[in-house]
Amino acid sequence: MAPTKASIPKSEAQLLQRAQNIxxxxxxxxxxxxxxxxxxxxxxxxxxxxxxxxxVLGASxxxxxxxxxxxxxxxxxxxxxxxxxxxxETTFVCVAPLKNLIGAxxxxxxxRNKIARxxxxxxxxxxxxxxxxxxxxTPFIWSPSPEEDHLMALDWQELTDMIVLGQVEQxxxxxxxxxxxxxxxxxxxxxxxxxxxxGKPFLTLPRGFYxxxxxxxxxxxNHLRLD
DNA sequence: AGCTGATCATTG
DNA sequence: CAATGATCAGCT
Numbered sequence: 001m002a003p004t005k006a007s008i009p010k011s012e013a014q015l016l017q018r019a020q021n022i023x024x025x026x027x028x029x030x031x032x033x034x035x036x037x038x039x040x041x042x043x044x045x046x047x048x049x050x051x052x053x054x055x056v057l058g059a060s061x062x063x064x065x066x067x068x069x070x071x072x073x074x075x076x077x078x079x080x081x082x083x084x085x086x087x088x089e090t091t092f093v094c095v096a097p098l099k100n101l102i103g104a105x106x107x108x109x110x111x112r113n114k115i116a117r118x119x120x121x122x123x124x125x126x127x128x129x130x131x132x133x134x135x136x137x138t139p140f141i142w143s144p145s146p147e148e149d150h151l152m153a154l155d156w157q158e159l160t161d162m163i164v165l166g167q168v169e170q171x172x173x174x175x176x177x178x179x180x181x182x183x184x185x186x187x188x189x190x191x192x193x194x195x196x197x198x199g200k201p202f203l204t205l206p207r208g209f210y211x212x213x214x215x216x217x218x219x220x221x222n223h224l225r226l227d
Numbered sequence: 228a229g230c231t232g233a234t235c236a237t238t239g
Numbered sequence: 240c241a242a243t244g245a246t247c248a249g250c251t
Contacts, residue, residue, distance in 0.1 A: 046235055047244030054244080063238050063243035080246080090230090092245060127247095173231040183232055184242095192240075205232095206241080213229090 005034070006058035012072050012141065018057055019121060019139035027123070028132030030056055038132050048131075050078050053121055067114075074141065075118045079216060080125035081137065085224075087217050088125060090210040095184055098194035098204065101164050106153040111179075111209045117143050122220065140223050148178075148219070155179035156209075166197035168204055178215035184208030 009015035022030060027049065031038045034055055039045045054061060059068035059076055068076040080088040094114050097104070106112055122137030144152065155176035162171050173180045183205050191203040 042235090042246055044235055045244095046246045047237085049246095050244040051237095061238095061243090063241085065242065068243095078245085089246060092243095095242065125246095180231085183234085185234080186236095186240095187234060188232080190240085 005055050005061075008058045008060060009069060009072065012074065015057065015069060015072060015074065015119060016139070016141055019119060022056060022136050023138050025136050026132060027052065027134045027136070030136070031132070040131070042131065049080075049123060049125070049134075050076070053078050057119075065110075067117075069119075073117055075114060077118050077120055079120055079122045079220070081122045081220070082126050083124060085122070085137075085217075085220055087213040087220070090180065090182075090213055091216055092184065093179075093209045093211060096159070096163070096181055096207045096209050098163055098168055098192060098207070099201070101160060101195075104160060106156045109156060111156065112149075112152070115144065115211075117141065120216075120219070120223075142219060142223065145222075148215075151178045151215075159209075163194070166195060168194050168207065171207070176212070178212055180210050180212055181207045182210055 006018070009018055028038060030052060036052060036055070039048055042048055053076060054068060057076065060066075060070055067073050077091055079091060082088055094111050097110070119139060119141050121139045124135045124137060155178055159171060159175060159179065159181045162168065162175075171181050173182050175181065185206045188205060190206055192206040193201050194204045196202050
């Protein structure tokens with residue numbers, strides 16, 4: 001993707017400052033600084049913006065199951081918003097386990113650990129704005145409040161109960177108040193193993209946990225209120 | 228217009 | 240195939 005890359009931030013304060021320093025810049029300016037080619041659209045590079053920010057902020061790259069900033073325990077999430085600060089897309093968190101759920105709990109779940117601390121970087125990204133002209137908004141670091149954690153716990157329990165009962169294929173994006181379970185795969189033919197109500201393995205479409213836009217919108221608004 | 232289901236690239 | 244990074248786009 002690029003010939004250069006930022007160094008790994010040494011503290012949360014340094015990471016936040018680095019993120020704040022690029023607020024207001026366009027993706028085009030950022031890409032040019034790092035000699036990264038800007039795609040005309042994201043049809044075939046849906047993760048381009050996220051990877052660009054990883055480079056700029058010095059995240060440890062790779063598809064390892066660790067936070068983007070390992071030493072700091074912080075996950076980086078870009079959040080596409082419109083000019084009014086409303087999220088345009090749900091936020092993917094992680095793949096959902098569909099087997100080996102005996103003894104699973106929200107407290108120990110991968111998803112909870114994954115979003116325990118997040119650096120949100122809003123991007124004004126209405127589709128009519130060319131990629132290069134999209135602007136980086138005001139970044140901030142967030143951890144779920146007790147209330148937010150509770151809301152996610154409720155949804156996680158509902159969705160996980162259905163998975164355990166072998167009803168994963170009955171789950172739709174409508175389930176859950178703040179979390180949802182949706183396909184996360186190369187295509188609709190992809191398969192992963194799940195367990196049916198009789199404990200027998202079967203193949204089904206891989207799913208992921210996503211944060212609904214109303215939830216991320218509230219996180220955004222809460223942050224502004226607390227400024 | 229918003230949302231749900233589908234999809235794309237890359238790496239280990 | 241699973242995990243990383245997400246957005247696309249047709250349907251309601």
